[in-house]
Amino acid sequence: MKINKINIGNIFLLSALLMLVLGLCFGLLAATIYIYPDFLKQQIGFISLRPLHVSSAMFWIILGATGCIYNGMKIYITHVKTKIIGIIQWILWLVAIAGIITSYFIKDFGGREYWEFNAVWALPIAMAWILFLINFSSLVYKIKNWPVYIWMWLTGILFFLFTFTENYLWVFSYFREHFITDMTIQWKVNGSLVGSWNQILYGTAIFLMDKISNTKNSGRSKFAFFMYFLGLFNLMFNWGHHIYTLPTEKYIRYIGYIVSMTEWAFFIKIVYDWKSSINTIQKHYHYFPYRFIMAADIWVFINMGQAILMSIPAINIYTHGTHVTVAHAMGTTIGINSMILLAACFEFLNFNTVDNPKKRKYLNVIFWVLQVSLLLFWLSLNIAGIQKGIWQLSANQGSYSKMMASLNSYFILFFMAGFGLMISFSAFAFLLIRSTLTRNNLKNDEE
Amino acid sequence: MRPRVIFFTLSTIFIVYSFSIYLKPLSIGEDKRFNEKQAAEGHLVWQSYNCQTCHQLYSLGGYLGPDLTNIISNPQKGEKLVRVMVKSGTKQMPAFSLSDKEMDALIEFLKSTDASGIADPRKFKVNNFGMIEGNENK
Numbered sequence: 001m002k003i004n005k006i007n008i009g010n011i012f013l014l015s016a017l018l019m020l021v022l023g024l025c026f027g028l029l030a031a032t033i034y035i036y037p038d039f040l041k042q043q044i045g046f047i048s049l050r051p052l053h054v055s056s057a058m059f060w061i062i063l064g065a066t067g068c069i070y071n072g073m074k075i076y077i078t079h080v081k082t083k084i085i086g087i088i089q090w091i092l093w094l095v096a097i098a099g100i101i102t103s104y105f106i107k108d109f110g111g112r113e114y115w116e117f118n119a120v121w122a123l124p125i126a127m128a129w130i131l132f133l134i135n136f137s138s139l140v141y142k143i144k145n146w147p148v149y150i151w152m153w154l155t156g157i158l159f160f161l162f163t164f165t166e167n168y169l170w171v172f173s174y175f176r177e178h179f180i181t182d183m184t185i186q187w188k189v190n191g192s193l194v195g196s197w198n199q200i201l202y203g204t205a206i207f208l209m210d211k212i213s214n215t216k217n218s219g220r221s222k223f224a225f226f227m228y229f230l231g232l233f234n235l236m237f238n239w240g241h242h243i244y245t246l247p248t249e250k251y252i253r254y255i256g257y258i259v260s261m262t263e264w265a266f267f268i269k270i271v272y273d274w275k276s277s278i279n280t281i282q283k284h285y286h287y288f289p290y291r292f293i294m295a296a297d298i299w300v301f302i303n304m305g306q307a308i309l310m311s312i313p314a315i316n317i318y319t320h321g322t323h324v325t326v327a328h329a330m331g332t333t334i335g336i337n338s339m340i341l342l343a344a345c346f347e348f349l350n351f352n353t354v355d356n357p358k359k360r361k362y363l364n365v366i367f368w369v370l371q372v373s374l375l376l377f378w379l380s381l382n383i384a385g386i387q388k389g390i391w392q393l394s395a396n397q398g399s400y401s402k403m404m405a406s407l408n409s410y411f412i413l414f415f416m417a418g419f420g421l422m423i424s425f426s427a428f429a430f431l432l433i434r435s436t437l438t439r440n441n442l443k444n445d446e447e
Numbered sequence: 448m449r450p451r452v453i454f455f456t457l458s459t460i461f462i463v464y465s466f467s468i469y470l471k472p473l474s475i476g477e478d479k480r481f482n483e484k485q486a487a488e489g490h491l492v493w494q495s496y497n498c499q500t501c502h503q504l505y506s507l508g509g510y511l512g513p514d515l516t517n518i519i520s521n522p523q524k525g526e527k528l529v530r531v532m533v534k535s536g537t538k539q540m541p542a543f544s545l546s547d548k549e550m551d552a553l554i555e556f557l558k559s560t561d562a563s564g565i566a567d568p569r570k571f572k573v574n575n576f577g578m579i580e581g582n583e584n585k
Contacts, residue, residue: 181471253579
């Protein structure tokens with residue numbers, strides 16, 4: 001197959017779906033350890049399973065975001081041909097992922113939380129991202145009057161590269177010798193990296209809204225630009241809310257606090273404006289993309305409420321370091337990022353159920369299993385977190401292990417809900433992958 | 448205002464803010480309570496054995512094990528307990544075979560976290576602006 005005939009966007013989406021399935025399997029194994037502490041302790045252990053789960057989930061989001069941009073550009077600028085650097089970018093990702101998974105299995109760690117692999121595997125990721133920036137810039141530099149989603153995609157790509165590089169400042173002892181500064185930078189990076197891929201995914205959501213409603217309302221409005229700059233402002237300065245309890249400079253914590261209060265509020269309004277403009281026929285034709293964006297909308301609402309509350313230091317004192325934080329992280333990763341990505345997969349991979357009501361009915365059941373499982377998952381973590389928060393602040397604390405044992409019933413619910421998530425997500429991933437391969441959707445249509 | 452102008456203005460402020468944080472160590476004096484070079488090596492030991500997967504520092508990290516920020520100054524725990532736990536493991540935690548050099552560096556790193564402030568939320572106070580206080584250097 002000639003390179004320009006390859007649909008690189010769909011190749012990235014398919015790779016992302018595979019990472020999703022892997023991440024779910026590792027996640028379920030890791031969750032088992034919460035109930036049976038010595039499960040697989042000698043073979044692989046939590047020490048490898050947690051990073052395997054977290055990295056796979058992050059790669060689902062990052063590869064998926066890349067696939068969304070390539071597909072979006074292919075629709076926005078017709079007859080975009082795949083270039084060799086796009087293929088090299090994908091190969092570099094494969095090398096990095098293979099190296100990272102091997103590094104975790106053989107316990108060759110070295111990195112920071114969420115990026116625990118040997119730092120050498122960061123090099124192919126950085127190289128892939130530089131190629132992505134070159135490729136994207138070459139596509140957009142001739143376009144005048146960018147819609148907001150092109151700004152958001154560029155922002156996501158640029159800031160991911162900047163913060164990913166910043167993530168490795170610890171290799172210099174200058175930073176490591178000063179623990180508080182080092183940890184401040186670590187959480188500056190974590191906050192901004194999430195902000196970077198959120199820019200890409202929210203940009204994709206706006207792109208899909210324009211595409212489904214067949215208008216340019218969402219991507220061109222002044223309000224959309226206002227919301228974009230508010231998001232960028234938060235990406236740059238709100239990360240201080242992660243480190244209220246760290247004795248870093250006070251101004252960093254105050255900036256994080258004040259900026260966080262402006263967070264997310266406007267995104268929901270854009271979605272609602274769009275929802276009212278879409279007609280029944282469009283909803284029917286883009287059935288699952290529409291449903292997943294609506295699900296993301298509801299999860300934005302739930303998680304936005306939680307995020308704003310957690311960003312208030314007086315409340316953060318109770319939730320910080322507890323499973324409430326995990327509930328928020330999982331709620332946003334699964335409820336918002338993954339829902340937008342699944343909407344994009346259904347749309348870009350051209351999976352349509354319009355002529356097959358039976359299949360639509362079956363997929364609807366899976367859709368609801370996914371949503372209910374996520375709700376139970378989120379609730380179990382929040383309740384466990386509140387219990388831990390009470391323990392953290394009690395005058396007569398018992399031992400940590402006893403406190404953890406007292407949370408066992410919530411962890412069982414968390415495990416069962418996680419199983420529901422694995423089944424439903426895997427079913428969607430399997431159907432999307434099978435349909436793409438069957439219809440040979442890895443080729444460009446126009447070639 | 449054009450989007451390009453706003454983007455470059457915000458980005459410039461962000462870069463200046465980032466560098467002001469990077470340059471902060473230059474204004475910090477030496478802390479006599481631990482060896483800074485050895486603590487920096489100990490931080491690498493912490494990362495290479497992936498301690499952060501289960502343990503927290505300032506409540507940031509994993510959730511299976513306890514927060515270790517102030518374990519060194521805890522009268523019921525302290526340096527000796529850390530050395531024993533790392534070598535023998537627990538029901539959940541595997542035993543680690545650290546070399547003496549690695550173990551000494553890890554202890555020095557934990558001394559540096561201990562000297563940096565207080566992580567116990569029971570010691571925190573909330574000021575009139577709603578911000579947490581009481582976590583500053585001991």
